[in-house]
Amino acid sequence: MLDIADELHRWVEQGRDFAVATVVAVGGSAPRRPGAALAVDADGTAIGSVSGGCVEGAVYDLCQQALEDGESVLERFGYSDEDAFAVGLTCGGVIDILVTPVRAGDPVRTVVAAALEAAAKGRSAALARIVSGPRELLGRALVVGSEDSSGQGGFGGFGAHPELDRTIAAEAGAFLDAGRTGTLEIGEQGSRCGAPLTVLVESSVPPPRMIVFGAIDFASALVRVGKFLGYQVTVCDARPVFATKARFPEADEIVVEWPHRYLERTEVDARTVLCVLTHDAKFDVPLLRLALRLPVAYVGAMGSRRTHLDRNERLREVGVTELELARLRSPIGLDLGARTPEETALSIAAEIVASRRGGSGVSLTGAHTPIHHDAASEPARRIGSVA
Secondary structure (H helix, E strand, O other): OHHHHHHHHHHHHOOOOEEEEEEEEEEOOOOOOOOOEEEEEOOOOEEEOOOOOOOHHHHHHHHHHHHHHOOOEEEEEEOOOOOOOOOOOOOOOEEEEEEEEEOOOOHHHHHHHHHHHHHHOOOOEEEEEEEEOOHHHOOOEEEEEHHHOOOOOOEEOOOOOHHHHHHHHHHHHHHHHHOOOEEEEEOHHHHOOOOOEEEEEEEEOOOOEEEEEOOOHHHHHHHHHHHHOOOEEEEEEOOOOOOOOOOOOOOOEEEEOOHHHHHHHOOOOOOOEEEEOOOOHHHHHHHHHHHOOOOOOEEEEOOOHHHHHHHHHHHHHOOOOHHHHOOEEOOOOOOOOOOOHHHHHHHHHHHHHHHHHOOOOOOOOOOOOOOOOOOOOOOOEEEOOOO
């Protein structure tokens, strides 16, 4: 649901009633991941998607029904070998979808509204909803923000037992810290409601950072692609004549400073990608010496193979280890035969996505690898009991 938070937050502010269908779990090949959502308001307006088109019509009807009867429902969709025209996923996968009405006066509306507001305003938030268990608990929600991710509680609750609220708030806080969306399974004893529960936790965190070092033409194209992929993009260069808003109108931030000094003081995390396009030793060496020791997702550097070998020797001379050098993607990008700045930006972006998702970078034609990778996916977390 939080993937369409901007639009849904506007609906809440406008006082609209709506129902939201959220992907809870997937099996096999499926086009959308858990957390993907489609919402329908009382006038029949629809936003979002849960399947890329395969089952949207059926899910739309479920949302309208939920708005009428006020009941949450969990529905499974999959491909039917017996009837190829049945409502299902033509890609052969299976998806479980939770449909929840969000109407004026419903207890869940206040909780959902708080999560949507946080996500729409760029604050970290995790929304936990019961997707299987006693019928009266289905769709009940609790929201946790970054300020209470230590498990001291959250906003909302499930109405079963205070200890259940505290347990799920703590677990949702852990999901939020990792920026992860997934399911949490709680055993009968741990649920305190006489039955096992499955809880969907959706995390919304500020967009990951892409820092592009070197204000060159290739950087301009990479900024555009980075924004398209959802990154908050910073361009950094020590030369004020090149690092200008006129040259990089789509960048979120432009910094005129020596690259390594900026990297020393700016905030990065495990989702940050660093693209070094300067290919100038006086910038590259101190910058990469620092970058390769930071807990970031990706470090890539532009340059010819000769430049790469020379740069590696310079980095070894300043104490960079072989293990640290192994993290460096250089020459940067995948082999697409790129020539233009736009093609090169696509090559770099493809490598970043492959690194993030666990892809091989080879052509899917003739390959026997999965189409959809998720390097960060984990099995459902299970809790047997609560102390």
